[in-house]
Amino acid sequence: MTNKFGFVSLSGRTNVGKSTLLNSFFQKKITITSRKPQTTRNRILGILSEENSQIVFLDTPGVHLGYKRQLNKVMNKLASQCYEEVDLVLFLIDRTKWQQEEDKILESLRNLNKPVVLVINKIDRLKEKSKLYAFIDEISKKFNFLAIIPISALRKDNLLELKKIIQNNLKIGPSHFPENEITEFSDAFYISEIIREKAINRLGDELPYRINVVIEKINEHKKLKTIYAAIITESKSQKGIILGKQGSMIKAIGTASRKELEKEFSKKVNLQLWVKANKNWTNDVNKLKKFGFGVDH
Numbered sequence: 139m140t141n142k143f144g145f146v147s148l149s150g151r152t153n154v155g156k157s158t159l160l161n162s163f164f165q166k167k168i169t170i171t172s173r174k175p176q177t178t179r180n181r182i183l184g185i186l187s188e189e190n191s192q193i194v195f196l197d198t199p200g201v202h203l204g205y206k207r208q209l210n211k212v213m214n215k216l217a218s219q220c221y222e223e224v225d226l227v228l229f230l231i232d233r234t235k236w237q238q239e240e241d242k243i244l245e246s247l248r249n250l251n252k253p254v255v256l257v258i259n260k261i262d263r264l265k266e267k268s269k270l271y272a273f274i275d276e277i278s279k280k281f282n283f284l285a286i287i288p289i290s291a292l293r294k295d296n297l298l299e300l301k302k303i304i305q306n307n308l309k310i311g312p313s314h315f316p317e318n319e320i321t322e323f324s325d326a327f328y329i330s331e332i333i334r335e336k337a338i339n340r341l342g343d344e345l346p347y348r349i350n351v352v353i354e355k356i357n358e359h360k361k362l363k364t365i366y367a368a369i370i371t372e373s374k375s376q377k378g379i380i381l382g383k384q385g386s387m388i389k390a391i392g393t394a395s396r397k398e399l400e401k402e403f404s405k406k407v408n409l410q411l412w413v414k415a416n417k418n419w420t421n422d423v424n425k426l427k428k429f430g431f432g433v434d435h
């Protein structure tokens with residue numbers, strides 16, 4: 139049998155379920171998800187190896203036009219740069235909600251000349267299913283999609299069909315990555331993302347965009363992993379919120395993170411978590427660079 143290989147982007151507005159879809163393809167958590175916008179900040183690879191194919195998914199930050207800070211600009215840019223690198227684009231939307239961001243994404247896809255599959259996600263929450271057909275009809279006039287497919291990433295509905303569409307449209311070629319490799323990021327990055335997820339879930343609506351997690355040191359022993367990590371905020375007042383009353387918030391974030399990390403690494407974890415204020419880091423190009431967000435002007 140011939141082998142198929144290709145890079146596939148998970149593209150779309152923020153919060154439509156790109157990272158959830160990635161995790162569902164792998165039956166495991168590769169990337170963090172949340173109800174809040176712009177959860178994914180970096181480009182994350184998921185390498186799906188099967189007998190006759192290897193699909194390399196690129197999860198990207200969701201396009202969000204509402205925020206104007208440097209960090210958000212960098213994230214929007216990362217999202218669109220990704221189109222250039224892939225063989226096929228999965229353009230995810232949330233049911234029949236078509237917004238300004240979707241038009242913007244479609245504009246960039248028009249000039250691209252690459253196959254685009256429109257993925258209508260969250261159909262488990264679609265109340266009037268009959269509306270879907272009229273919507274598909276209308277949307278197919280907007281763009282020459284390779285296919286339009288309704289799915290539920292959360293319930294794993296129609297994912298096999300989606301995978302078949304992807305495999306059928308990839309080029310013949312050898313796999314690029316070892317079969318047992320499912321992603322490319324380091325333990326430190328994974329740990330920082332888990333802590334960020336636990337923080338996002340517990341903080342109000344504004345703070346999640348203002349924090350970053352830095353892993354300062356990991357000490358590895360046979361039965362114990364000791365992790366020194368810091369949550370970076372923009373100001374002293376934000377720091378106070380993250381610490382919580384008598385340290386209750388940071389404690390809750392730390393405990394939830396530790397539990398998940400112990401499961402992931404199958405060993406005991408000692409998590410030493412601090413909060414530090416680093417003024418205006420989300421809007422300062424140099425600070426963003428220092429935190430590993432590629433900024434080029």
Ligand SMILES: Nc1nc2c(ncn2[C@@H]2O[C@H](COP(=O)(O)OP(=O)(O)OP(=O)(O)O)[C@@H](O)[C@H]2O)c(=O)[nH]1
Nearest residue numbers: 153154155156157158171172176177178200291292
């Ligand atoms: N009901 C339902 N909820 C879903 C589905 N897919 C994703 N969600 C929820 O939608 C929210 C956003 O999901 P994410 O996967 O973080 O979305 P994203 O597109 O990666 O978002 P960004 O990283 O911010 O761009 C989460 O609360 C998910 O649980 C689905 O098929 N059905």
Ligand SMILES: [Mg+2]
Nearest residue numbers: 156157177178
């Ligand atoms: Mg995401």
